[in-house]
Amino acid sequence: MKKFLVLGVLFILPIVAYLFFASGIHNFAKLPIIEKDIPELNFTNEVKLQDKITVLGFLGTTIERDGGDLFNLNQKIFKSFREFNDFQFVYLVPEGIDDAELKSVLDEMSLLTDLSNWYFIKTTQENINNTFESLNSSYTLSQDGGSPYIFIIDKDRSLRGRDDDEDYGVLYGYDSSDIAELANKMKDDVKIILAEYRLALKKNNADRKN
Template structure:
C-alpha cells in the first residue's frame, strides 16, 4: 500500500502542478489598453542630451513638463523616488518629459538636482513645438487638460506599440488614464503596481517567444 501511495503521489503531484501553472498562465493579468496608438515622435527627434528618442519598441513613461518647469520640479522628484529609482535599470523602459520650445533653459538645473537622487542617464527631455505637444496630448484621449503653459500634473504609460496603458476598473475614478505625479500615494500604490504588471507582461512574452524560437531550431 505504501508503494502504491508513493507512486500515486509522484504521478499526481506533477499533474496538479501543471494544472496550477496552466491556469496561472491563462489568467495572467495585463494592463488594459486605453485607446489607439499615438503618433510617433517626429523623425530625427533627439533629447537634450543628444539621444535619439522614439516611442516604438519602448515602454515609455511620459510627462508634460511645460514652460514653467520649475513649478513641477516636485512632480519630477516624486517620480524619481517612486518609479525611476526602482525601475530605471530595465533597458527598454524610458522616461520622457516633453518641453515646449524655449523652455529648455531650466533643464540643466533640474538634472543637477535629480543626479543627487540617482544617475540621470534614463531621463530624456525632449523639446517639441506647442502644436506637436497639443496634438500628442489629444491623441492620448485622457480627460486631463494641459495647463496654459502646456504642462500637466499627470504622467502616462505608453507600451511598445505606442498605446496608452492604465486601468479600466479603478476603484476611485473608473478609468485611470494617467497618474498624478503630485500625489506620492498614487505613484506608490497605483503606478508602481501597474509598472510591475506591464514589465511582467513583456518579460512573459519574451520568454514565450524565446521558447518558440528554440522549438523552431
C-alpha cells in the same frame, strides 16, 4: 476542541483564500489598453516610442512646480525599474522653458540617480498639444503648456492604464504631484506591464528552443 478546529479551517480558510486572490487579481492581469495607435514622436530623432516602454510626460514652463513632480517620479517609480533597458522617461518641453532652471533641477536629480534613460525633448507647443490630444484622455494641459499627469505607453504605442479604477473608473494617467497615487497605483501598473513583456520574452525564447 478538534471539532471546532476542523470547523474553523473549513469556514475560515476559503475566506482567507478569497481575500488573497481578490487583492492580487489586478497584479496578475494584463494592464488594459486604453487607446491604440499613439502617434510616433516624428518631430525628434533623439527618442522614439516604438519598441520601448515609455512614461510620457508634459513638463510645462513652471519648473518650480514641475521640479517636485520629477523628484517624486524619480524616487517612487524610476529608481525601482531603472535596470530595464527598454524602460524610458520622455518629457515634452515647451520652447519657452527656462533652460537654466531645468538644468538646475536635472543636475540635482543626477546626484540621486542615473538619468541616461530620461529624455527632455524641447519642441513647439503645437507638437505638444497634438501629442497630448492623441491620448484622448479626460485631462487638459495647464496654462504653462504642461500637465502633472504622466502616461504609460507600451512598445506598440498603445496607452495603458486602468479601466476599472476604484476612484476614477478609467485611469488614463497618473498624477505625478500625488505621491500616494504614484506609490499605490502607478508603481503597481509599471510592475504589471514589465512582467507582461518579460513573460512574453520567456515564451518566445522557449518557442525558439522547441
